[in-house]
Amino acid sequence: MTAGTAGARATPARAGRSVAVVLAAARAGVLAAASLAAAAFAQGSGTGAGTGAGTGAGTGAGTGATTAHAARYAELCAACHGPRGTSEMALVPHLGGQPSFYAITQLFLFREGRRNDHPLAAAMATIAKGMSDADLRGFSEFIATLPPPSAAGGGTRDAARFDRGRALAFQHHCTGCHGADLAGGRQVPRVGGQREDYLLIALKGFRSGVRLGYTNAMGEALAGLGEAQIEDLAHFLAHAVAAAAPAAAAAASSSPR
Ligand code: HEC
Numbered sequence: 001m002t003a004g005t006a007g008a009r010a011t012p013a014r015a016g017r018s019v020a021v022v023l024a025a026a027r028a029g030v031l032a033a034a035s036l037a038a039a040a041f042a043q044g045s046g047t048g049a050g051t052g053a054g055t056g057a058g059t060g061a062g063t064g065a066t067t068a069h070a071a072r073y074a075e076l077c078a079a080c081h082g083p084r085g086t087s088e089m090a091l092v093p094h095l096g097g098q099p100s101f102y103a104i105t106q107l108f109l110f111r112e113g114r115r116n117d118h119p120l121a122a123a124m125a126t127i128a129k130g131m132s133d134a135d136l137r138g139f140s141e142f143i144a145t146l147p148p149p150s151a152a153g154g155g156t157r158d159a160a161r162f163d164r165g166r167a168l169a170f171q172h173h174c175t176g177c178h179g180a181d182l183a184g185g186r187q188v189p190r191v192g193g194q195r196e197d198y199l200l201i202a203l204k205g206f207r208s209g210v211r212l213g214y215t216n217a218m219g220e221a222l223a224g225l226g227e228a229q230i231e232d233l234a235h236f237l238a239h240a241v242a243a244a245a246p247a248a249a250a251a252a253s254s255s256p257r
């Protein structure tokens with residue numbers, strides 16, 4: 001709570017200082033970014049726990065924000081991201097089950113115009129522009145309560161590409177940060193079952209350095225990977241639907257080639 005309280009003083013000074021906060025976070029690493037997110041949570045509910053996952057009930061102030069933002073999500077966000085956070089729209093990411101810490105920081109980056117490596121990023125930035133810190137918190141808490149995508153994030157699964165992508169994901173420690181089930185946690189996004197078209201843009205953005213992260217972790221994880229390997233990774237992630245990923249991976253590896 002101490003880090004959160006200190007950060008909470010910094011975030012309301014939106015225009016100039018909050019950009020500095022994010023850039024400092026990008027330089028200083030995960031801890032600074034985590035306290036940025038914690039700060040925004042702390043302003044409302046005072047818990048800062050960021051649990052969200054399906055347990056909205058009984059958290060006092062947090063519940064109020066989530067209910068109001070559920071209605072605004074339906075009105076403002078569902079057309080692109082889907083009413084339950086599963087996007088049917090090309091290039092638009094699924095949001096369901098994203099950790100609230102991850103979501104709030106991304107909304108912050110959009111609001112400040114710092115995330116712009118995607119052909120539709122301007123649309124997202126326009127939407128985020130008018131959000132208050134309470135909105136960032138309310139939307140991200142609500143997003144965390146939406147169900148993770150239950151079907152693969154695109155097209156037909158190609159066993160050879162899936163296997164190559166899975167091998168790369170272990171070699172390059174993707175699962176070390178994103179989790180064996182690729183569900184993410186705190187500042188690390190859920191990537192299992194995400195749309196393949198969106199994943200490709202995200203991975204290329206990190207590899208080329210145009211997409212800003214908390215640290216250079218993603219740039220380092222992707223260093224030296226070629227185009228075909230990035231495509232295999234995106235294919236694997238899209239078809240590794242979170243809950244089923246370990247079993248599906250095990251079955252794939254034991255099947256004869
Ligand atoms: C016009 C379509 C559109 C609408 C409406 C829209 N979004 Fe988005 N959203 C996008 C696109 C496209 C991206 C990916 C942009 C990028 O990668 O730069 C995105 C990205 C995001 C992300 C980051 C996801 C990730 O995996 O990093 C969050 C969080 C988000 N949107 C929340 C919202 C919320 C909350 C609303 C409503 C207030 C909303 N969006 C409305 C198109 C939309």
Ligand code: HEC
Pocket residue numbers: 093168169172173174175176177178187188189190191199202203212213214215217218221222233
């Ligand atoms: C050291 C931890 C770490 C490692 C290793 C790592 N990631 Fe990440 N990844 C992150 C974090 C943290 C983010 C959020 C963006 C940021 O702040 O850098 C992220 C973001 C992403 C995103 C964007 C998701 C979205 O919704 O926009 C994708 C896709 C992704 N990682 C895939 C991978 C793949 C594939 C690998 C392995 C080649 C990998 N990651 C390795 C920590 C890691």
